[in-house]
Amino acid sequence: MDQTGHKMTGKSTVRDKRSALELAVLFAGICGLLLVIRPIPHVFFREGVVFPVILAVCFSMYILFGIRRKWLFIEIAVLFMACGVLAGVQRDRITVQISALMAGLTEAGVQNEENITLLIVLAGTVISVCFFILDMVWKCHWLPYLTITVIMAGAPVFGLHIGAAPTLLGLVFQILFWVMHMADRPVFRRSFVENRRGEKSRHPEESRKWSLPVRCSVLMGGVLAVLVCVSIVITALWGSGLSELVYSGEGVVSRSVQRMTGRARQSVSDGHVSGGNNYRTGESQLQLTLLQQPEDTLYLKGFTGGEYTGGDWEPVDEAPLFHEMALSMNWETWEYWISGLYYNLYYSMNMASAGEDVEPGTMFVRHLDESYGTLYMPYYSSWIDRTSAQSVRPGYGFNFYDESEMNINWDNVPEDFRTVRDWYQQIQTAYMQVITDAYTVVPEELLPRLTELCRDRYGDPVDEVTAFIIAALRENASYTLTPGRAPLNEDVVEYYLFDNHEGFCVHFASAATLMYRLCGIPARYVSGYAVPPSDFVQREDGMWTAEVTDEYAHAWTEIFLEDYGWVPVEVTPASDGSYDVSYPGLDSEALATSLSEISLDIELPGNSGEAAVTQTEQRGQGTGGAWDFFPEIDLDRYHELIIVIITVVVETLILLPLFLDYRKLRIRRKTEQMKCREIFAVFIRMLHTAGYLSGYDGTEVDFPEKLSEELPCVERQEAVRLTETVRRAAYGPEGSSEAEDEFVRGICFRVEAWIRSRKKRRT
16 A cells, blocks of 8 residues: 555556566667678678567567566566577577678688678577666666767777668667666655645655756757757768867867876887778887988888788798798808898998999987887988997998999909909899798788789889889879777778778888789889988088978888889888889889879779769869868768658658657546546646746645736635645545546646647647
């Protein structure tokens, strides 16, 4: 029995508190969560099996919870036991499915397709049970909400385009979740119960405002729905501008963190192919000092990549190559000589054969953070003897030649140098024999599209391959420091070239290195710094210096050329999109002719063969003026999104009046079943909501007079009878009769009709 004498059962109480709508919202969130898995490559599951099982689990728990809570926990124990037994019996199969799922999320180049229905059924059952306990039994709403929200928001990180169905289910879950659980605040529950009982609230301020949480929850739901629709439209129309705004904010945070942690002044060169954006701080990292101004761009390499492992280059290890060379040259006894002779070969041969007119330059490199974990070496160089000039300067130094000064003539060497020349010739010949196998290796299983693109180019001359690579990069990618995040389950290079069509130097250099190798030409990935001659400033003492910031950090490709060794090949376009490719022996005019003749019309999996219009290109389009803010919209690209939006809007417009009519009818029927005290509580709330008798709760002495003054549809005698009837029902021993209930109900309906008519006249 409750305080009013009405009989109450546990069954009815539970069913009142745990509505079917709450269960439907939870089921929608679970379905949306499971549908996120559907786009994972190389795995699939049967929706016709999974969702009926999940629905049966949720509905059975709901029914048992409404009948008897003890039975619910028995079912939960049985479900967990069944899942554990099934997972144990099918252990090998489950292990295979988990491995396939993880590989689809995080690995590129997976070829097999695995049915993971059993795994999803087990996972979905466990998730459903846990969410049901948290949300509907323990009332811990935030954990299921947070879990579903985080997984759906994090899906793009794994390259999952979740599609319309899970997106709509997620939106339904988000909006209705807030509508229901914001209305379930303590103030609302206490005021609702007290008013239903007809008792005077111990918190009159809260009692008079009990509908505020309801209005807030409905308002929040409406605001969420409007924001979702507006965000979809804004993203479709002005996605580029929003991306730039987001990247600007992310860049500020990134640069601030780098400066605070001291990383901004650290010189870092490695083989990681970035899957995100590149935010530079402009902080100085190196100081270069030269005896004379260089003529060519200085490429200072700090890292040289050998094996590509998918997103990363492993550092080169040439010790096995030198061992193989020693065996082929019969130099086993002098194997330790080979590395030293090789690293000085081209500098020493150029010095010996170029003549006295060509003098090497001198460079000193100082790390401003005084950390020398990575050393940066120019091409065609030799270390300066540390007992001479190096000993009086910080850092380290090199003697080097510009590329334009390299002119090795094997016959034009001094007599006393010919023995060394012969050693150099043997070393170069042996090195050229071993690098083909070492530096043409490509993991083709990770790069199916790139492999297919280069398949017919294997064995072509170097210049033709270079022209082909530049044409492919020019047609498929544009330069930007903010290409966005690459998904974890796709190779970074393939994603950048065939899907995203945007990237910066590490992406261009990695793609070009792999393409050279696929065409049979030895190539390596290099990262370091590229400093143009114009950035050197002459000091008073005649020396030329340059402050090297992280804006000079760069990556490029190097290929091996006879009589030059490894030479840099610049494959990253300039800011205007042009390419400045040069290496010894390259005919620039022939390259331009070859570029004009190359047509990349090959159809690749996941690529139409046509260069996509990138965001960078779109930013550069327009005729000027304010109208450039409104870009041209590709309706074909957004047709599915437009159809979904139109469908949602039309269904909302059709169903909203029906829902409102149903709500009015439901409230009216509930009112017809109420006693006069409950009706009077509804009456007071209605008046407050409409703006009448604010601050009155019906117990005041002047309430009847005030009611008849503000509402002409109620006479003063009726107002007095109304308050006396409610007071007698509240404090009298017999309660109210049916006639009294009908009288109060009639007043309530009459006032409601009068208030609505007043609103219509105002509008």
